[in-house]
Each structure stands twice: as C-alpha cells, then as structure tokens.
Amino acid sequence: MIEKISYLFGFVGGLGMFLYGMHIMADGMQKTAGGKMQHFLSKITDNRVTAIMLGALITAIIQSSGATTVMVVGFVSAGVLTLVQAVGVIMGANIGTTITAWVVSIGTIGESMELLKPGFYAPVLIGIGAGLIIFTKSDKKKTIGEILIGLGMLFMGLDLMAGNIKPFTTLPIFSEAFRVLGGNPILGIIVGIVVTALMQSSSASVGILQTLAFNGVVTTSAAIYITLGQNIGSCVTAIISSMGSSRTAKRAAAIHLLFNAIGAIVFGILGFVVFSINTNLANHTINAVEISLFHTLFNFTMTSLLFPFANLLVKLSGMIVIGKNDEVVEEAKEPVLQLDERVLLSPAFAVQTANNEVARMGNIALKSLKAAISAINTKSIDDIETVAKCEKTLDDMQEALTKFLIKVDNLSLSESQKKHINNLFNMVTDIERVGDHADNISENAKYMIDNNLEFSDLGKEDLAEISKDSIEAFEIAINASAGDALRAVRKVNKLEDKVDMLEDEFREKHIERLSKGDCHPQSGIAFLDIISNLERISDHATNIVGYVKNEI
Known part of the structure; x- marks a missing residue:
C-alpha cells in the first residue's frame, strides 16, 4: 500500500515538474524573443496567411494556444484586430500548440535509446542553466539559463510521470477504460474536454496522454477521440476570459470554439467509420510520436479546410453570440487603453x-x-x-x-x-x-x-x-x-x-x-x-x- 502511494506521489511530483518546467521554459523564451514578438501588432495585416504564421509563431513561443487566444480576444475587444484577422491568428495558434506535443514525444523516446533520451541529459541542462543564472551577469545568458532549467525540469517531470505510472499499466482498469473510450467517440471527446478544461492547458493534458501512451496502455481510437476533446477543451480559457467583455470579444472566443468543434465533428465521424471497418487499427496501441503526428495532422488539415471560410466563421460566431453589434469602436469615445x-x-x-x-x-x-x-x-x-x-x-x-x-x-x-x-x-x-x-x-x-x-x-x-x-x-x-x-x-x-x-x-x-x-x-x-x-x-x-x- 505504501509503495502504491509512493508511486502516486511520484506521478503528482512529475506532473508538477512537467508543468513548472514548461512555465519556466516558456517564460524564458518570451524574454528571448520579446523583441520579435513586439512587432506582432504592427505586422498583423489583412493577409490571413501572415496572421496564421504569426499565430503559430507566438503560440510556439509561449507554449499555450489558450493564452494566445485570450490575448486575441483582448485585441479584438479593443478594436485592434478585426474578427477576420483574428480567425487567422486563432488558426495559427492551433498549429503552434503542436510544438509542445512534439517536445513531449521527444522526451518519451524508448529505453533502448537511453543516450538519445532527453531525460538522460535533463540534470546536465539544469546544472548548466543554474550556472548561467548564478555566475553570469549578462541578462541574455541568464534568460538562456532559465530556458535550459525549464527544459530540463520538463523532461525530468516526464520521466517521473512515466516511471511512476508504469506499475499501474497492467491493471485491468486501464485497458477497460481505453476500450470503452475507444468504442465511444462522444465519451472520449467529453473526457478530453473535461480534463483539458480542468487543467486549463491542452499541452499538459496532451502530455499526460502521451505519457500513458509511452507505457503502452492507450489505443489508437481512444487517443484520437480524447485528442479531439482536448482541442475543444483548450477553448475554455478564452471563453472564460471573454465573459463580461464586449460582444465582439465573445465572438472571437466563439470562433476558436467553432474551429475546434467543427474539426472534432469531421475527424470524429471519419474516425468512427475507419475504426468500425478496421478494428485492428482501433485497438492498436498508439505511442507518443503517433499522437503528435495526429495532433499536427488535425490542426494543419482543419486550417487548410477552413482557411477559405474565415468570413463564414465570423458570420456563424455572430449567430451564436446574439446581441447589439459593437465591433466598431467609436472614435469619439477615445478609449483610454487600446489593449486590455x-x-x-x-x-x-x-x-x-x-x-x-x-x-x-x-x-x-x-x-x-x-x-x-x-x-x-x-x-x-x-x-x-x-x-x-x-x-x-x-x-x-x-x-x-x-x-x-x-x-x-x-x-x-x-x-x-x-x-x-x-x-x-x-x-x-x-x-x-x-x-x-x-x-x-x-x-x-x-x-x-x-x-x-x-x-x-x-x-x-x-x-x-x-x-x-x-x-x-x-x-x-x-x-x-x-x-x-x-x-x-x-x-x-x-x-x-x-x-x-x-x-x-x-x-x-x-x-x-x-x-x-x-x-x-x-x-x-x-x-x-x-x-x-x-x-x-x-x-x-x-x-x-x-x-x-x-x-x-
């Protein structure tokens, strides 16, 4: 019993290190790329391709599509971005968030490749990072040290989670749970939504799913449905942020939800059909890299499909969020702050x-x-x-x-x-x-x-x-x-x-x-x-x- 509690504590500690490491790394990257990010507003134009690229870049840097979308909600609320421009940034944010999944998948390379496993080098990264912070005076070098410490803690956290969950993977509850989730698309999507909404981070929930996949307990069908739900769950942060804001801000959050909900419906139906025909594929044990591949495929595919329909998404958001149109900020009011x-x-x-x-x-x-x-x-x-x-x-x-x-x-x-x-x-x-x-x-x-x-x-x-x-x-x-x-x-x-x-x-x-x-x-x-x-x-x-x- 004591041993099981110890494993549970280890998993919780690993999760904490993973989340905190991601936070430190993202914070350091923002400082390093701060000058480039400061050109964000000036470079946003009516060119949707540029908006997508910038949305992807910013999300890759701050490691959170939710945070990017929340900021976009603020920009739209202040009239700095139009809803059509916001569509491009939101699409880009979904692409940018796939970077985190790839970082996690790299961190779960198999035991047979120990020397290539990032966790093997995590203590060295933390040591070098700490040295840079303590013994250098250069602001830039200290920031690099923060990034290295964050990356090292992220990989160590993954190792801790994977190692402490492994003894439980043989329990029937895991195989039964993923069998049920894999056979029920709606239930799988709901689980993904709830977990991501509670954690307020799709990156963290995807990381946990990939850790379970690394231990060989996640089926392909269950992973697909849960990942679709995680994408929808990532919208919760922006939706909460838009509450109490202008109608236009609520519409920006609705666009984010529409993008991921339409994607979940399209891929959910497609997955149900494919898995019904090919049960071997449905029950196949998926790994972390394959989850990253699907996550990337989903976001690139949905961006390509919905790219021509940005104006339609804007119209649909207007149908969902009903009320007086306040998209145009009256110049006479001269808002005190353009950005909230x-x-x-x-x-x-x-x-x-x-x-x-x-x-x-x-x-x-x-x-x-x-x-x-x-x-x-x-x-x-x-x-x-x-x-x-x-x-x-x-x-x-x-x-x-x-x-x-x-x-x-x-x-x-x-x-x-x-x-x-x-x-x-x-x-x-x-x-x-x-x-x-x-x-x-x-x-x-x-x-x-x-x-x-x-x-x-x-x-x-x-x-x-x-x-x-x-x-x-x-x-x-x-x-x-x-x-x-x-x-x-x-x-x-x-x-x-x-x-x-x-x-x-x-x-x-x-x-x-x-x-x-x-x-x-x-x-x-x-x-x-x-x-x-x-x-x-x-x-x-x-x-x-x-x-x-x-x-x-």
Whole structure:
C-alpha cells in the first residue's frame, strides 16, 4: 500500500515538474524573443496567411494556444484586430500548440535509446542553466539559463510521470477504460474536454496522454477521440476570459470554439467509420510520436479546410453570440487603453502594449499642442475645444497607464524590459505635462478671443518661430524610439537649446515693445506666458529623448 502511494506521489511530483518546467521554459523564451514578438501588432495585416504564421509563431513561443487566444480576444475587444484577422491568428495558434506535443514525444523516446533520451541529459541542462543564472551577469545568458532549467525540469517531470505510472499499466482498469473510450467517440471527446478544461492547458493534458501512451496502455481510437476533446477543451480559457467583455470579444472566443468543434465533428465521424471497418487499427496501441503526428495532422488539415471560410466563421460566431453589434469602436469615445489586461499573460506583449499606449498618448499630446497653437493664430473655438478634450483624455490615460505599468513591472521581465518600463513611467509624466502646457496655451487663446486682443506683427513672427521649434522637438521625441534614436537625441537637444535662446531673446524684445507702447499690456502678458510654456515643452522633449538614450 505504501509503495502504491509512493508511486502516486511520484506521478503528482512529475506532473508538477512537467508543468513548472514548461512555465519556466516558456517564460524564458518570451524574454528571448520579446523583441520579435513586439512587432506582432504592427505586422498583423489583412493577409490571413501572415496572421496564421504569426499565430503559430507566438503560440510556439509561449507554449499555450489558450493564452494566445485570450490575448486575441483582448485585441479584438479593443478594436485592434478585426474578427477576420483574428480567425487567422486563432488558426495559427492551433498549429503552434503542436510544438509542445512534439517536445513531449521527444522526451518519451524508448529505453533502448537511453543516450538519445532527453531525460538522460535533463540534470546536465539544469546544472548548466543554474550556472548561467548564478555566475553570469549578462541578462541574455541568464534568460538562456532559465530556458535550459525549464527544459530540463520538463523532461525530468516526464520521466517521473512515466516511471511512476508504469506499475499501474497492467491493471485491468486501464485497458477497460481505453476500450470503452475507444468504442465511444462522444465519451472520449467529453473526457478530453473535461480534463483539458480542468487543467486549463491542452499541452499538459496532451502530455499526460502521451505519457500513458509511452507505457503502452492507450489505443489508437481512444487517443484520437480524447485528442479531439482536448482541442475543444483548450477553448475554455478564452471563453472564460471573454465573459463580461464586449460582444465582439465573445465572438472571437466563439470562433476558436467553432474551429475546434467543427474539426472534432469531421475527424470524429471519419474516425468512427475507419475504426468500425478496421478494428485492428482501433485497438492498436498508439505511442507518443503517433499522437503528435495526429495532433499536427488535425490542426494543419482543419486550417487548410477552413482557411477559405474565415468570413463564414465570423458570420456563424455572430449567430451564436446574439446581441447589439459593437465591433466598431467609436472614435469619439477615445478609449483610454487600446489593449486590455489579457496581454499580461505574456510579458513581451504586455511591454509592447505599454509602449504602444505611451506612444499613442504622446500623439494625443502632440495633437493638443498643435491645436493650441492653431487657436492662438486663428482664434478658433473648435481648436480650443479639441485641446480640452485631449487634456481630459491625457489625464485619464496617465491614471490608467500608471496602473497598467505597475502590473507590467510585476511580471517576469528581463532587465532591459524592466528598464524600459521604468522609462515609460517617466515618459507618461512628461507627456501629461506637455498636455498641461498645451492647455495653458489654449487658455491664453481663449483669453485673447474673449478680450479681442491681437499680437503685433513682430510678436506673431516670433511666436511662429519658437512654436515651430518646440513642436518639432516634441514630435521628434515621441517618435525617437521608432527610428534613429541617437540622431533624434542630438536633434532634440539642439532644438531645446535654440528654444531656450529664443525664449530669452523674445522675452527681452517683447518687454521692450511693451515699454514703447507697441504692444497691448494684456497681449504682452499672454505672449510671455505662451513662450514660457513652449520653452517648458521643449524641456520635456529633452527628458523623453533622455529616457530613449538610456536604452541605447
């Protein structure tokens, strides 16, 4: 009895090592590939093939089709991806998840090939990984160490599971259970759905099935039906995530479910017919590699079959999720965050989300600044209202982004990512202050309109020059990280020096005009306040490029 309990504990421990190893390995891979993943959003186009390839790549990296789909639900909810684009990414996610099955199948190579068995090298991988983490200072090498430790723990966990389940494989309950499951497609699919839904990971449930197959207790028919159910069960995470979200987000989760449900129906019927005719094949003992082959065949086949029908899947999702259409995000609402917190499932995506939102905040501040200067020149009430709306949005974004950045900072990030998040904190503050200065300029414009004031021709020329340089400095600053950063830093610093000089020069000239009576005193006060705000804006631009320079 004690011995059986010991085997049970060993199996549970092996499962824990397998799951934790997969988590560590995926986390390390995300850090390593973070830069590439950050181009994900910018590369998503209406090209469905590209979307499929990117979905497969991202899922292969983060080792979870469920996590990828949850993030896609968030993208769609925010209006960043359309439902048609989401179809391609979801199809790709199903292909990408097959990588995990192949990793597991490699880990279950037979005892006769001991030297080729990954578990044989697992302790060495963990040792090398630990050495890299403890004795190196390089952020990149530490991340590689994490990947090696995760891979080693994954293979050791597989060995533990396989070794501790082996004594039980001769029990009649196993052969009887798989005989029943193999003869009943619906029951087999339900078991696959339930196990995967409970574990919240198709990769983990497939890994357990492959471990059982390695010990020779799983029949082909049972494995096929259970695998089909596991694919459906992987949709549960996204479905739960979409609850309480927009109708469009629910439709994205429904598309994922439709894809795998249609596949289960097609392959389930086909399998039932084939296994009814060929009972020897149905009762044949399947191995881990063959499960991986089927898993891959299923996802590639269903992607090929449903690829031309993406629009139909979108329509079907609309029939399943009934309600008011909210797919189009109204521009007037100016959502505070374009992407929701589902992206926190992937640190690399979370960092890029934060980066994108800070850039968007910068562009809103730039829009506000240009409108404020326009209000001074044209006396436009519409421009003043634009500044007021932008200022409200910037205040809301600062609050929301600060909270979001705190959550991102608490994720498992590399040192360079942590440094970038810290810089984003500072950028948010500087950008919001630029919005405040734009609002101050706008208030001066309203004051001049209300009091029917005008600047002298020389005052207008001076204001045009300093505002042009100040706006240019800020515009270059918020786009610095997207181009030649060093060139941007040099340009902004040069402009900031020029604005400082102009502010001093124009202040003296304007005071001189005031003393001569060439300018109205009330206009003079407004002019001095405006150029002071423009000078402060150039200072904030210098701060922003300074943060960018710190990361070069």
